[in-house]
Amino acid sequence: MDRLIDGALFENMVKGGAENLYVNKSIVNDLNVFPIPDGDTGDNMFMTIDSGASAPPDGQMSLGGVAARIAHGMLLGARGNSGVILSRIFAGIAAGLADLQDADIKTFGKALQRGSAEAYSAVSVPVEGTILTVFRDAVSYAGERLGDDSTLDSYFMDLISELRNSLQRTPELLDVLKEAGVVDSGGAGLVYIVEGMKNVIDGAEIGGVQTESAGGPKHVNIATFTEDSVLEFGYCTEFLLRLQKSKVDLEKFDIDAFTDLIKSMGDSVVSFRDGSIVKVHVHTMFPGQVLNECQKYGEFLTLKIENMMLQHNETMIENRFEFTVEKPKKKYGVTVVASGQGLKDTFVSLGADVVVDGGQSMNPSSGDFIRAFGEINADTILVFPNNGNVIMAAQQAADMYDKADVRVIPTHTVGEGYSALSMLDTEGKDPDQVAGEAKMYADGVFTGFVSRAGRTTVMDGVSIVDGDYIGFSDDIVYSDSPDKCEAALTLCERLNAADFDVILLLCGADATEEESQRLCSALNSRYGDTEIIMIDGGQPLHDFIIVLE
């Protein structure tokens, strides 16, 4: 007869699971995808299982007793969405093993099923393609294959094989995973845990891994949430609430109604009750409101509130580890050349994948372009050089690069690049058509520049005084004035700005806020029928770039 699982073995299995997750937790952390920012899944899951594995002994040696102690420890330590769900899985397992001295594999398998059901019931809106799905698939697959000659070993082999298969399927169920080219992080964490448990069954020693809870202050980059940031994802709010007899009738307390209340204030809700303790995990815009409401029922044991905009600050690095799935290749990728933070940001928000630093005063090399192309996984890469002196280097790089079809759109100014990119529509079009349209949009644009003159001379019939500001377009000088706004206004007049639909004003690093505003309102009063848009481009050299579209 096959080995039975008793309290001691189960405890060691959980410890083994925790250790294996610890070793691999950075892999799990890296699977976090925007936009479901919820801290580092690997850390959260480890802290959760570790607080179960290291729960102080309470004299109970039976399987049921040990499982209950571990589940309670995990309840107290549960963090993050996946962590909370993990703690529910173990709570369900403990319920399935209650009162048992030990269990055979069939009984144990049933307890795992109960764990899956409990996890689903704790989540307000279960999302498929997550740890929930992965665990359910594996438990039901391994359960179906349970027969008379099944052993602990064969059961766990089945469990792990389906955990892995189901994990690989998660991107098919959840679009955010597919887009990010990863599998679900919580599911991956679970795979490591169960593998660690299996190692113990196979005789692995535990305690060989020095684990320490990453409980210290997390590194957050507060610069990622600025004065202008919009709180899109709210706060990840987690707490343990001890229901108070003075506030609520413990008998009549209805966890479902309580969960509905939480749901009305946020999403990603996971909440459940264990005796007089209620665990809540919610993403909310108004944590204060949640806390106020909940305090009507009890007092907080622990509290954690994190701005989720800060949690996913680390740049996604293209890691090729075991659990990444092939990132779907885009049809079109975009590289642009620009300088000035505002301009670069504008291009990124328009959909540029990579912005190569450069422009008038600093022309990027072919090597710079090839590096940029390498960062893009696309069939066709469109390149906007945005400067006459850069087009050749871009074309040369395009000819050398063989991993994608690279098309250089010969834009001579950032204005042309901006215009072409903002009007670009690639849906259902072939590269020739897209490149042709991009060129057409660029050709319809006039770009004027205002810069400080470096010497006194006469050009194109305009007397230029050293230190004045000149307005020019296409290497023809149209205006000169000691005042940069005047130079810009005369330039607009000479370029027949009134005939265009949009005047885009890109303010350079050397233009002050006052000057920019002054020019913008002057343009508004002169060209009432034209839409005037001002962007703080921050570009060097050109105080103003005026784009006429």
Add this chain to the structure above:
Amino acid sequence: MLVLFTDTDTDFTPELAKQYDCHLISMPYSVDGKTIYPYEDFDVFEGKKFYNMLRSGVLPTTSAISESRYTEYFEPFFANGDDILYVHFSRAMSMTFGNMDAAVAKLLEKYPERKFYTIDTKGITITSFIIIDEIGQMYKAGKSVEEMISWAEKEVDHFSTYFYANDLKFFKRSGRVSGITAAMGTLIGVRPIIHINKEGKMVSIGKERGKKNALNRLLQYTIDKGEDIKAHKVVIAHSDADEDVAELKALLRAQYGDDLNIQVVIANPTSGSHCGPDCVGIAFHSSGRE
């Protein structure tokens, strides 16, 4: 008796509803954690004030209404022995209808004799408005529910809506328009043109540079797709863009003459929470939606 219902997402106001003896279900939005039910928490919608608030950076959210609210709306009529026809905004745009289904299922168990009919306008704001406006007239004229439903089966697809948006941040946040790709971020000076398709979903169908071009494109769709246009109203909705609406009206008058029946409405705040300020749209009778 048959009782007619619609909701505030159709841009119907209490005065309009009263004209057709129609009842209004209030679809809420939330600002700073406070949920506001249009025409229950205020009497008159102050559009300018609302859209100025959005311009200042406030991003409202919207939410489904609860099962119990649906029960509160419908039960008194079932209890009274009335049947209900609810002409609603697009089912494809909101989760709220799941709650409605649950409420109605329970009510019909309690009142097995009663009937609950729905017409999905497969749109929101003016798409729904122009349809409920015609159904309201039929209802007032005493048409049977079967007549109204069979009219809707044929005609709902013949009310087309095209609109342009000014600031994509609202749409991107709500995720309710397909085709708004990453490559359409902050479209400064460029406006995406959006159509509500046969499935009742919003799809982006291109873009125009400059407001004039965007308005002309709306006119062009009206010319290309319009059918029996003068036999129906043409409805313009805007989110506080009076000047642009005046321009669009002038374009329409020049094209169709002064006898075109144009009605202008300001987009309700709940829908406005998803489209943001400065949008302009047009709904008209067409040869069919895309």
